[in-house]
Amino acid sequence: MxxxxxxxxxxxxxxxxxxxxxxxxxxxxxxxxxxxxxMELKDLAPLLLKKERANGDIDVSLLTHILRNGKLANERRKQLVALIEQHPVLSDRDMMFRNHTERYEFGLKKVWHFVQFLKDQHITDQKELEIMYAALGEPLCIDVHLSMFIPTLENQGT
Known part of the structure:
Protein backbone atom coordinates (compact mmCIF):
# COMPACT_ATOMS: atom_id res chain seq x y z
CA MET A 1 0.00 0.00 0.00
CA MET A 39 11.89 28.37 -7.01
CA GLU A 40 14.84 27.18 -9.02
CA LEU A 41 18.13 26.60 -7.25
CA LYS A 42 19.92 29.27 -9.30
CA ASP A 43 17.44 31.83 -7.93
CA LEU A 44 17.52 30.45 -4.40
CA ALA A 45 21.29 30.21 -3.95
CA PRO A 46 22.01 33.98 -3.91
CA LEU A 47 19.23 34.52 -1.39
CA LEU A 48 20.56 31.80 0.89
CA LEU A 49 24.09 33.17 0.63
CA LYS A 50 22.88 36.67 1.44
CA LYS A 51 21.01 35.38 4.48
CA GLU A 52 23.98 33.35 5.74
CA ARG A 53 26.39 36.25 5.23
CA ALA A 54 24.09 38.61 7.13
CA ASN A 55 23.96 36.19 10.06
CA GLY A 56 27.68 35.44 9.99
CA ASP A 57 30.15 37.00 12.38
CA ILE A 58 33.26 36.49 10.24
CA ASP A 59 35.31 39.46 9.11
CA VAL A 60 35.60 38.75 5.38
CA SER A 61 38.63 40.96 4.79
CA LEU A 62 40.50 39.36 7.70
CA LEU A 63 39.67 35.87 6.43
CA THR A 64 40.79 36.85 2.92
CA HIS A 65 44.12 38.08 4.24
CA ILE A 66 44.59 34.85 6.19
CA LEU A 67 43.79 32.67 3.18
CA ARG A 68 45.94 34.77 0.82
CA ASN A 69 49.07 34.77 3.04
CA GLY A 70 48.63 38.26 4.47
CA LYS A 71 47.45 41.69 3.42
CA LEU A 72 50.54 42.59 1.38
CA ALA A 73 50.49 39.28 -0.52
CA ASN A 74 46.78 39.72 -1.28
CA GLU A 75 47.33 43.27 -2.54
CA ARG A 76 50.22 42.06 -4.73
CA ARG A 77 48.03 39.26 -6.10
CA LYS A 78 45.34 41.81 -6.99
CA GLN A 79 47.95 43.98 -8.74
CA LEU A 80 49.22 41.04 -10.79
CA VAL A 81 45.72 39.95 -11.77
CA ALA A 82 44.87 43.54 -12.77
CA LEU A 83 47.97 43.67 -14.97
CA ILE A 84 46.84 40.54 -16.81
CA GLU A 85 43.28 41.86 -17.17
CA GLN A 86 44.55 45.12 -18.69
CA HIS A 87 46.80 43.41 -21.25
CA PRO A 88 45.08 43.24 -24.68
CA VAL A 89 46.37 39.77 -25.61
CA LEU A 90 46.68 38.06 -22.23
CA SER A 91 43.16 39.04 -21.16
CA ASP A 92 41.60 37.33 -24.21
CA ARG A 93 39.75 34.17 -23.13
CA ASP A 94 37.93 33.27 -26.33
CA MET A 95 39.92 30.14 -27.20
CA MET A 96 36.77 27.98 -27.23
CA PHE A 97 35.36 30.03 -30.09
CA ARG A 98 38.36 29.53 -32.37
CA ASN A 99 39.07 26.66 -34.72
CA HIS A 100 42.17 24.49 -34.32
CA THR A 101 44.46 26.62 -36.47
CA GLU A 102 43.35 29.84 -34.78
CA ARG A 103 43.85 28.26 -31.34
CA TYR A 104 47.35 27.17 -32.24
CA GLU A 105 48.35 30.54 -33.69
CA PHE A 106 46.78 32.56 -30.89
CA GLY A 107 48.23 30.20 -28.29
CA LEU A 108 51.73 30.87 -29.62
CA LYS A 109 51.01 34.59 -29.64
CA LYS A 110 49.73 34.44 -26.07
CA VAL A 111 52.79 32.50 -24.87
CA TRP A 112 55.11 35.02 -26.51
CA HIS A 113 53.25 37.92 -24.87
CA PHE A 114 53.24 36.11 -21.52
CA VAL A 115 57.01 35.56 -21.58
CA GLN A 116 57.62 39.15 -22.70
CA PHE A 117 55.27 40.39 -20.01
CA LEU A 118 57.16 38.47 -17.33
CA LYS A 119 60.44 39.95 -18.59
CA ASP A 120 59.04 43.50 -18.77
CA GLN A 121 57.56 43.30 -15.27
CA HIS A 122 60.71 41.61 -13.88
CA ILE A 123 58.70 38.74 -12.44
CA THR A 124 61.01 35.93 -11.37
CA ASP A 125 59.30 34.71 -8.21
CA GLN A 126 57.65 31.30 -8.72
CA LYS A 127 54.58 32.22 -6.63
CA GLU A 128 53.98 35.38 -8.65
CA LEU A 129 54.44 33.45 -11.88
CA GLU A 130 51.79 30.95 -10.72
CA ILE A 131 49.40 33.79 -9.82
CA MET A 132 49.87 35.37 -13.25
CA TYR A 133 49.46 32.04 -15.03
CA ALA A 134 46.24 31.31 -13.12
CA ALA A 135 44.96 34.79 -13.99
CA LEU A 136 45.16 33.90 -17.68
CA GLY A 137 42.13 31.68 -17.13
CA GLU A 138 43.10 28.99 -19.62
CA PRO A 139 46.06 26.70 -20.24
CA LEU A 140 48.84 27.64 -22.60
CA CYS A 141 50.73 25.38 -24.96
CA ILE A 142 53.78 25.43 -22.68
CA ASP A 143 52.14 23.45 -19.86
CA VAL A 144 54.18 20.31 -20.49
CA HIS A 145 57.33 22.39 -20.70
CA LEU A 146 56.61 24.12 -17.39
CA SER A 147 55.39 21.06 -15.52
CA MET A 148 57.81 18.39 -16.77
CA PHE A 149 60.76 19.62 -18.79
CA ILE A 150 62.00 22.44 -16.56
CA PRO A 151 61.59 20.50 -13.27
CA THR A 152 63.43 17.54 -14.80
CA LEU A 153 66.37 19.74 -15.75
CA GLU A 154 66.35 21.47 -12.37
CA ASN A 155 66.18 18.26 -10.34
CA GLN A 156 68.31 15.90 -12.40
CA GLY A 157 70.86 18.24 -13.91
CA THR A 158 74.29 18.57 -12.36
Missing part, protein backbone atom coordinates in the same frame (compact mmCIF):
# COMPACT_ATOMS: atom_id res chain seq x y z
CA UNK A 2 1.30 3.47 -0.92
CA UNK A 3 0.03 6.59 0.79
CA UNK A 4 1.45 10.05 1.36
CA UNK A 5 0.22 13.30 2.86
CA UNK A 6 -0.45 14.68 -0.61
CA UNK A 7 -2.55 11.75 -1.74
CA UNK A 8 -6.24 11.62 -1.12
CA UNK A 9 -6.53 8.00 -2.18
CA UNK A 10 -4.71 4.91 -1.06
CA UNK A 11 -3.11 2.93 -3.88
CA UNK A 12 -2.82 -0.79 -3.41
CA UNK A 13 -0.48 -2.89 -5.48
CA UNK A 14 -3.20 -5.32 -6.48
CA UNK A 15 -4.73 -2.66 -8.72
CA UNK A 16 -3.80 -2.70 -12.41
CA UNK A 17 -0.68 -0.79 -13.35
CA UNK A 18 -2.52 1.90 -15.31
CA UNK A 19 -4.50 2.86 -12.19
CA UNK A 20 -1.29 3.39 -10.23
CA UNK A 21 0.14 5.45 -13.08
CA UNK A 22 -2.99 7.58 -13.32
CA UNK A 23 -2.97 8.20 -9.55
CA UNK A 24 0.71 9.20 -9.66
CA UNK A 25 0.06 11.51 -12.62
CA UNK A 26 -2.86 13.04 -10.72
CA UNK A 27 -0.65 13.46 -7.65
CA UNK A 28 2.08 15.10 -9.73
CA UNK A 29 -0.46 17.46 -11.27
CA UNK A 30 -1.84 18.37 -7.84
CA UNK A 31 1.63 18.94 -6.44
CA UNK A 32 2.83 21.14 -9.31
CA UNK A 33 -0.33 23.21 -9.47
CA UNK A 34 -0.61 23.73 -5.73
CA UNK A 35 -0.04 27.09 -4.12
CA UNK A 36 3.52 26.15 -3.12
CA UNK A 37 6.12 28.51 -4.54
CA UNK A 38 8.50 26.68 -6.83
Missing amino acids: LKSKWMTKTITFDQPQHHITSHINHLTFQFTTSSAIV
Whole structure:
Protein backbone atom coordinates (compact mmCIF):
# COMPACT_ATOMS: atom_id res chain seq x y z
CA MET A 1 0.00 0.00 0.00
CA LEU A 2 1.30 3.47 -0.92
CA LYS A 3 0.03 6.59 0.79
CA SER A 4 1.45 10.05 1.36
CA LYS A 5 0.22 13.30 2.86
CA TRP A 6 -0.45 14.68 -0.61
CA MET A 7 -2.55 11.75 -1.74
CA THR A 8 -6.24 11.62 -1.12
CA LYS A 9 -6.53 8.00 -2.18
CA THR A 10 -4.71 4.91 -1.06
CA ILE A 11 -3.11 2.93 -3.88
CA THR A 12 -2.82 -0.79 -3.41
CA PHE A 13 -0.48 -2.89 -5.48
CA ASP A 14 -3.20 -5.32 -6.48
CA GLN A 15 -4.73 -2.66 -8.72
CA PRO A 16 -3.80 -2.70 -12.41
CA GLN A 17 -0.68 -0.79 -13.35
CA HIS A 18 -2.52 1.90 -15.31
CA HIS A 19 -4.50 2.86 -12.19
CA ILE A 20 -1.29 3.39 -10.23
CA THR A 21 0.14 5.45 -13.08
CA SER A 22 -2.99 7.58 -13.32
CA HIS A 23 -2.97 8.20 -9.55
CA ILE A 24 0.71 9.20 -9.66
CA ASN A 25 0.06 11.51 -12.62
CA HIS A 26 -2.86 13.04 -10.72
CA LEU A 27 -0.65 13.46 -7.65
CA THR A 28 2.08 15.10 -9.73
CA PHE A 29 -0.46 17.46 -11.27
CA GLN A 30 -1.84 18.37 -7.84
CA PHE A 31 1.63 18.94 -6.44
CA THR A 32 2.83 21.14 -9.31
CA THR A 33 -0.33 23.21 -9.47
CA SER A 34 -0.61 23.73 -5.73
CA SER A 35 -0.04 27.09 -4.12
CA ALA A 36 3.52 26.15 -3.12
CA ILE A 37 6.12 28.51 -4.54
CA VAL A 38 8.50 26.68 -6.83
CA MET A 39 11.89 28.37 -7.01
CA GLU A 40 14.84 27.18 -9.02
CA LEU A 41 18.13 26.60 -7.25
CA LYS A 42 19.92 29.27 -9.30
CA ASP A 43 17.44 31.83 -7.93
CA LEU A 44 17.52 30.45 -4.40
CA ALA A 45 21.29 30.21 -3.95
CA PRO A 46 22.01 33.98 -3.91
CA LEU A 47 19.23 34.52 -1.39
CA LEU A 48 20.56 31.80 0.89
CA LEU A 49 24.09 33.17 0.63
CA LYS A 50 22.88 36.67 1.44
CA LYS A 51 21.01 35.38 4.48
CA GLU A 52 23.98 33.35 5.74
CA ARG A 53 26.39 36.25 5.23
CA ALA A 54 24.09 38.61 7.13
CA ASN A 55 23.96 36.19 10.06
CA GLY A 56 27.68 35.44 9.99
CA ASP A 57 30.15 37.00 12.38
CA ILE A 58 33.26 36.49 10.24
CA ASP A 59 35.31 39.46 9.11
CA VAL A 60 35.60 38.75 5.38
CA SER A 61 38.63 40.96 4.79
CA LEU A 62 40.50 39.36 7.70
CA LEU A 63 39.67 35.87 6.43
CA THR A 64 40.79 36.85 2.92
CA HIS A 65 44.12 38.08 4.24
CA ILE A 66 44.59 34.85 6.19
CA LEU A 67 43.79 32.67 3.18
CA ARG A 68 45.94 34.77 0.82
CA ASN A 69 49.07 34.77 3.04
CA GLY A 70 48.63 38.26 4.47
CA LYS A 71 47.45 41.69 3.42
CA LEU A 72 50.54 42.59 1.38
CA ALA A 73 50.49 39.28 -0.52
CA ASN A 74 46.78 39.72 -1.28
CA GLU A 75 47.33 43.27 -2.54
CA ARG A 76 50.22 42.06 -4.73
CA ARG A 77 48.03 39.26 -6.10
CA LYS A 78 45.34 41.81 -6.99
CA GLN A 79 47.95 43.98 -8.74
CA LEU A 80 49.22 41.04 -10.79
CA VAL A 81 45.72 39.95 -11.77
CA ALA A 82 44.87 43.54 -12.77
CA LEU A 83 47.97 43.67 -14.97
CA ILE A 84 46.84 40.54 -16.81
CA GLU A 85 43.28 41.86 -17.17
CA GLN A 86 44.55 45.12 -18.69
CA HIS A 87 46.80 43.41 -21.25
CA PRO A 88 45.08 43.24 -24.68
CA VAL A 89 46.37 39.77 -25.61
CA LEU A 90 46.68 38.06 -22.23
CA SER A 91 43.16 39.04 -21.16
CA ASP A 92 41.60 37.33 -24.21
CA ARG A 93 39.75 34.17 -23.13
CA ASP A 94 37.93 33.27 -26.33
CA MET A 95 39.92 30.14 -27.20
CA MET A 96 36.77 27.98 -27.23
CA PHE A 97 35.36 30.03 -30.09
CA ARG A 98 38.36 29.53 -32.37
CA ASN A 99 39.07 26.66 -34.72
CA HIS A 100 42.17 24.49 -34.32
CA THR A 101 44.46 26.62 -36.47
CA GLU A 102 43.35 29.84 -34.78
CA ARG A 103 43.85 28.26 -31.34
CA TYR A 104 47.35 27.17 -32.24
CA GLU A 105 48.35 30.54 -33.69
CA PHE A 106 46.78 32.56 -30.89
CA GLY A 107 48.23 30.20 -28.29
CA LEU A 108 51.73 30.87 -29.62
CA LYS A 109 51.01 34.59 -29.64
CA LYS A 110 49.73 34.44 -26.07
CA VAL A 111 52.79 32.50 -24.87
CA TRP A 112 55.11 35.02 -26.51
CA HIS A 113 53.25 37.92 -24.87
CA PHE A 114 53.24 36.11 -21.52
CA VAL A 115 57.01 35.56 -21.58
CA GLN A 116 57.62 39.15 -22.70
CA PHE A 117 55.27 40.39 -20.01
CA LEU A 118 57.16 38.47 -17.33
CA LYS A 119 60.44 39.95 -18.59
CA ASP A 120 59.04 43.50 -18.77
CA GLN A 121 57.56 43.30 -15.27
CA HIS A 122 60.71 41.61 -13.88
CA ILE A 123 58.70 38.74 -12.44
CA THR A 124 61.01 35.93 -11.37
CA ASP A 125 59.30 34.71 -8.21
CA GLN A 126 57.65 31.30 -8.72
CA LYS A 127 54.58 32.22 -6.63
CA GLU A 128 53.98 35.38 -8.65
CA LEU A 129 54.44 33.45 -11.88
CA GLU A 130 51.79 30.95 -10.72
CA ILE A 131 49.40 33.79 -9.82
CA MET A 132 49.87 35.37 -13.25
CA TYR A 133 49.46 32.04 -15.03
CA ALA A 134 46.24 31.31 -13.12
CA ALA A 135 44.96 34.79 -13.99
CA LEU A 136 45.16 33.90 -17.68
CA GLY A 137 42.13 31.68 -17.13
CA GLU A 138 43.10 28.99 -19.62
CA PRO A 139 46.06 26.70 -20.24
CA LEU A 140 48.84 27.64 -22.60
CA CYS A 141 50.73 25.38 -24.96
CA ILE A 142 53.78 25.43 -22.68
CA ASP A 143 52.14 23.45 -19.86
CA VAL A 144 54.18 20.31 -20.49
CA HIS A 145 57.33 22.39 -20.70
CA LEU A 146 56.61 24.12 -17.39
CA SER A 147 55.39 21.06 -15.52
CA MET A 148 57.81 18.39 -16.77
CA PHE A 149 60.76 19.62 -18.79
CA ILE A 150 62.00 22.44 -16.56
CA PRO A 151 61.59 20.50 -13.27
CA THR A 152 63.43 17.54 -14.80
CA LEU A 153 66.37 19.74 -15.75
CA GLU A 154 66.35 21.47 -12.37
CA ASN A 155 66.18 18.26 -10.34
CA GLN A 156 68.31 15.90 -12.40
CA GLY A 157 70.86 18.24 -13.91
CA THR A 158 74.29 18.57 -12.36
